[in-house]
Amino acid sequence: xxxxxxxxxxxxxxxxxxxxLLDGITTNPSLMSKEGGNPKDAMEEITKIIKGDVxxxxxxxxxSGMMEEGKRLRQYGxxxxxxxxxxxxxxxxxxxxxxxxILVNVTLIFSANQALLAAKAGAKYVSPFIxxxxxxxxxGMHLIKEIKEIFSNYDFDTQILVASVRHPLHVIDAAKIxxxxxxxxxxxxxxxxxxxxxxxxxxxxxADWDNLKSGNPDIKI
Numbered sequence: 541x542x543x544x545x546x547x548x549x550x551x552x553x554x555x556x557x558x559x560x561l562l563d564g565i566t567t568n569p570s571l572m573s574k575e576g577g578n579p580k581d582a583m584e585e586i587t588k589i590i591k592g593d594v595x596x597x598x599x600x601x602x603x604s605g606m607m608e609e610g611k612r613l614r615q616y617g618x619x620x621x622x623x624x625x626x627x628x629x630x631x632x633x634x635x636x637x638x639x640x641x642i643l644v645n646v647t648l649i650f651s652a653n654q655a656l657l658a659a660k661a662g663a664k665y666v667s668p669f670i671x672x673x674x675x676x677x678x679x680g681m682h683l684i685k686e687i688k689e690i691f692s693n694y695d696f697d698t699q700i701l702v703a704s705v706r707h708p709l710h711v712i713d714a715a716k717i718x719x720x721x722x723x724x725x726x727x728x729x730x731x732x733x734x735x736x737x738x739x740x741x742x743x744x745x746x747a748d749w750d751n752l753k754s755g756n757p758d759i760k761i
Contacts, residue, residue: 541715542592544723546703548575548582552726553589564592566645566667566703566723568623569599587617595645595665597623598633606633614642621645621664626654631661638662645701652686659691659698665721670714671704680704681713688717708732 542563545556548571556562565586572579587594596616598609606629610622621643624630634644638661645665646658650673655666668687670680687700699720705711708731714722724732753759 541719542721543729544593544595544701544721545729546571546705546723546725548572548579548586549726550575550582550585550589553586556726556729557589561729562590562592563721564594564619564723565590566595566623566701568597568647583613583616587619590619592619593621593643593664594619595621595623595647597647598625601625601627601629603629603632603636606630607636610637610642610644611640623647623667626650626658631657634658634661634663638664647703650683652683652690655687655698655700656690659696663698665699665701667701667703667723669704670702670710671706673704674706681710681717684714684717684719688719 543561544564544566545553545562546566547553548567553565572582575582583596596613598606600606600609606624610633613622614620622637623645624633626646626648630646634646637644643664645667646663647667649655649658649666649668655668658666668683670684673680673683684700684702691698701721701723702714702719703723705722705724705728708728711722711732
């Protein structure tokens, strides 16, 4: 399963990319606004740092505007995936952009019907927002199971990109189902690396080494 980072924060992107953990990036207007500064500069830098797919989102809600913005976003790099909303105009833009070999991520997916239509329109990625479904008392992970089952029945090349991930258990559940991608906020990826027994074990190893070295001050690994 591929791991994308859901952020526009360059420090976080460099940090996890240097660890070899990132297969791509997803962004949106809210994330860009959170970081401040010039979004153009941020998008240019992100596409340089990351070799994998970088989803950059259109602002327009009408077809013509999505097409114009999508083509402009694509100029930031060949690894740019244009993110469009799950609306009638978004599906139309998805079909048109895909026909011009511009990859598309259809976002704000909340039902299997929407995912099916996005795949039919030629999306490379569909982005179901599981955390937001959980917030309103629905089972977000059940949606991933439904989409996975439907896509497995046919020859869709569309990948399931699990979004709105709130905690590490979402990642494990998505991996068990066989989702293609999860996109994570930096805080969730940080939590995935941590376990109290790892910390305790390391502290014990270091304490034992210090004891050994106290009797042999010149010893080295």
